[in-house]
Amino acid sequence: MKYSKLIIPILVVGVIVLIGVSWWGSREPVDEEVSSPEENLAEEGIPASSLTEILATAKDLPSYAFDMVADYLGEETISRLWVKDGSTKMETTSEAGTTVYLMQAETQSAYLYFPEKKTGMQLEWDDTAQTTSGGMFGDEYIAEIQANQPIIVGEEMLDGKNCLVTQWTAEGMEEKVWIWKEYGLPIRTEITMGGETNVTEFRNIQIGNVADSEFELPDDIQITPLP
Secondary structure, eight states: OOHHHHHHIIIIIIHHHHTTOOOSOOOOOOSSOOOOHHHHHHHTTSOTHHHHHHHHHHHTOSEEEEEEEEEETTEEEEEEEEEETTEEEEEEEETTEEEEEEEETTTTEEEEEETTTTEEEEEOOOHHHHHHHTOTTSHHHHHHHHHTOOEEEEEEEETTEEEEEEEEEETTEEEEEEEETTTOOEEEEEEEETTEEEEEEEEEEEESOOOGGGGSOOTTOEEEOOO
16 A cells, blocks of 8 residues: 555645635636636736745745644644755644644655554655645745635734635635735635635744754654555
8 A cells, every 4th residue: 555645645645624724725617707816806806826926935935933723613723834945744623632643755755653652653655745845835836826716805914924815616615815925924714615614723823943953853752654
């Protein structure tokens, strides 16, 4: 079994979707005529380039970290994400315990481990891992947001940060995202589907100065190698 085919999408994409950052899903084509992103943004009186320029700021950050606190179907999930020079670490805490997904870009190694159990497994470094290491908020991410025909509905101060407020509808979900104008990172997301709204807040944001040690595999974790 190729673990990465199942686990990488669940942890890197699935978990983020679960906690409210479902920005990777592209919109299915429809028969009805739709306006372009430029037309949508122009209707709001905001330059069409604004959203793309702000989103592009995040992909150029050398390192950052933040907490993601999600209320999904009444259950709170807390994750901490660290990113530096293509390496990624995501630590998720729930009632089931703590799970860590670690991707080391320099050695092209990926791991899934459980700190309480002191066990884990090595994952394949495949196309999914390479795409993520290339930048969680890279060009592909920006293109997929634009494909959803986003509309900028205004600006708002949130947690002391000046945010661009955007919204769109994709695959039956209505999404509203507050994007920090200074660094292009999300501050809050609201996803409504089937009459229920799930909220994710991004807290304790650290820009720069992420230590290399965050991406080291702990010595006390017994790793099952790839078959």
